[in-house]
Amino acid sequence: MRNEETVDELRAHDLRIIQQRHGYRFSLDPLLLCAFAGGGRAERVIDLGTGSGIIPLVLARQDAQATFVGVEVQKGMAELAERNVALNGLSERIGIVHEDIVGLRKRFPVSSFDLVLSNPPYRKRGTGRVSPKAGRDEARHESTATLADFLAAAKYLVKPTGRICFIYHPGRLPDLFAEAAGLKLTPLRLRLVHGTRDAEARMVLVEFVKGRKGELRVLPPLIVRGDDFTYTAEVVAVLGE
Template identity: 75%
Template sequence: MRGEETVDELRAHGLRIIQARDGYRFSLDPLLLCAFAALGAGERAIDLGTGSGIIPLILARRCPDATFVAVEMQDGLAALAARNIALNGLDDRIMLCHDDVLALRRRFPVSSFDLVLSNPPYRRRGSGKVSPKRGRDDARHESTATLADFLAAAKYLVKPTGRICFIYHPSRLPELLAEAARQKLAPLRLRLVHGTAETEARMVMLEFAKGRHGDLRVLSPLVVRDVRLTYTAEVQALLGEEGTVAEAR
């Protein structure tokens, strides 16, 4: 193992994850998205912008009969995701796709997946503070693909009977809903994520569908920490004994 890396355990999921010691590290957000998304036995899912591969790795443990594609554009993160897939013995069920979201139409037929997931960059190009840690800005800021591109790719890839699940920053929720409506994607479920019960929402999770309609269900808020600033029971169940991950991407 390289000196600038750590191997972190997610015992609740039986996983070991290689990460940069001082660079991009996965946060709580993908774990919340995995819990929010519904994946059935034998289904096929794709993760747009997989980073270290955490979303397909968790879902592969939760759904032993499902198969996955993990899409990552950044060279370093794609290599890291490949190593994590191999480290956890999931090469036969998770295929790494080292490519841009904009190129996926050339790789996959339309309506190929039952579930499309994404924790896409939520900052526009040139906005926000620049992180001194390698890889974090590329994970946070839109590069070649915009929010509209992520939604268009998801719409192309998902089956008419399938689901699209995103976790995103609430400051851009109006834009997300407007763009989804423009692309004829119907919102089915929405859940806000709050750091504590007293603070504003810091993330929002949404499920969309194409080719069908339904009333939007606004679920009860997900609160990360209680009044003692310890993890709530719902979040602790996701983390298991390891007990903590970063809460800001």
Template identity: 75%
Template sequence: MKADETIDELQTYDLRIAQERHGYRFSLDPLLLCAFAAPQVGARVIDLGTGSAVIPLVLARRTVQATFVGVELQEGLATLAERNVALNGLVDRISILCDDVLGLRKRFPVSSFDVVVSNPPYRKRGTGKVSPKVGRDDARHESSATLADFLAAAKYLVNPTGRICFIYHPSRLPELFSEAHVQKLASMRLRLVHGTSDAEARMALIEFCKGRRADLKVLPPLIVRGDGLGYTPEVAEILGGDRQGDCRQSVKASG
């Protein structure tokens, strides 16, 4: 562990994840996406914008025999992701690729994956507050690749019987659905995530497919915290039964 890092334990999944102490750090959102995507046994999965690789790491623990590729544009984060894969003994199942989403057509044949997952940057460049923490703005703001580029890459990479699962900000859902329609991606499932039952949606979980028709299913809302502000039973189950604590479940940090 480097001096400017912490090691966080996701105890439910028997994972230790190194993160930048003052840079980008994962939250609850990728864990909810993992539960929503739920790849099948033996699936081939790619994560666009993998950060510290928390999504492929968690999915590798959840899904037997599945293999994963994590794509990360920032060289420092890609190196950190590789270290996390090695730290957890998953180098035989997870590969990390430092590349732009725009360059993936040169890396993989069309329809290479059963599932494409992504927690893409949800703010347009030049909008929102600027974070003083190094790397956080690059993770939250579109850089070279836009929302349309993430969808186009996902469409290219997923096979015709596969699924595309994103977690995204509700304020950009009209743009997301409009772009998906342009790219002839069918919307299959939508689930809004609320901090509490009386709060506005804070994120949205969306599933698309290509090459087939589908009727959109709007699922019941996912409520993160109940009346006592502990995690709801569903979220607690995703996080391993811990109904208290911070947004990174029963994460214990060292360093």
């Protein structure tokens, strides 16, 4: 481990995660996405914008048979994800690809995966505050790839009737649905994430499918903290605390 890094434990998943001490660190959001996407059988899974590799690492612990790919455009983060995969003894089932989202067609054949996940950047270029911490702006702001690029890549990569699960900012939900409709991706499930019961939604979880129709199910809201501001039972279960 380097001086500018920490090693954090996710004991519920028997994982140790190397992270930048002062740079980008994963939040609750990818863990909520893993819980939202879980439950269905998927032999091949890809995570678009994997960061430190947290999503494939967690899902690999939940499914001992599936194989995973994490895609990351930042070279330093891709190298960190590879180290995390090796640290947890999962190199045979998780591959990390250093690539821009728009370049994935040259890497993988069409319809290669059963499940595509992503926690893509949700701020448009030139909006929001600039973070002084390394890697955070790339994780939050669209840089080389836009929302349209992430959805187009997901559609290309997923098998017919396969699933696409995103966690995204609710303020851009109209953009998400408009882009998905243009690609003929059908939304099947939607769940809003609220910090507290009375707060506005801070994130939204959405599942799309390629190649079949269906009605949208709007699930009960996910509340992160209760009236005493401690984690709710559902979030505790996600964290495994």
